Amino acid sequence: MPNRKLTEEELLRAREVLDDVRERLKKLSADDPDLLFAYRRKVSKELVYDERKKPQDRRKLKKFMWTLQNGMCAHCHKDMPLKRSELDRREAAKGYVKENVELVHAHCHHERQEANGYA
Ligand SMILES: [Zn+2]
Numbered sequence: 001m002p003n004r005k006l007t008e009e010e011l012l013r014a015r016e017v018l019d020d021v022r023e024r025l026k027k028l029s030a031d032d033p034d035l036l037f038a039y040r041r042k043v044s045k046e047l048v049y050d051e052r053k054k055p056q057d058r059r060k061l062k063k064f065m066w067t068l069q070n071g072m073c074a075h076c077h078k079d080m081p082l083k084r085s086e087l088d089r090r091e092a093a094k095g096y097v098k099e100n101v102e103l104v105h106a107h108c109h110h111e112r113q114e115a116n117g118y119a
Pocket residue numbers: 073074075076077078104105108
């Protein structure tokens with residue numbers, strides 16, 4: 001299922017939120033560029049976690065899926081070292097939950113993404 005796209009109206013709302021956040025961070029950092037950098041990085045990271053979960057949660061899920069799939073890639077069905085594996089979401093918006101992911105080789109993941117027009 002393709003990812004939900006924003007309408008023109010929704011894009012405008014998103015830009016307003018972004019403008020508000022930028023303005024608040026600017027005020028919060030009171031012209032201190034290092035503080036602005038730190039606030040921006042923190043907010044950015046937390047928003048990424050809202051979508052992707054924290055790295056330790058994804059690592060735990062990877063290990064779980066690797067065991068479930070008997071160390072085999074869900075794409076090419078060959079042996080796959082845990083280190084060289086990546087989680088592939090069936091539907092991005094459903095997130096990194098076991099019902100929505102498969103563990104695949106990094107190169108197989110890239111093949112899938114290219115085939116879906118994401119890369
Ligand atoms: Zn593979």
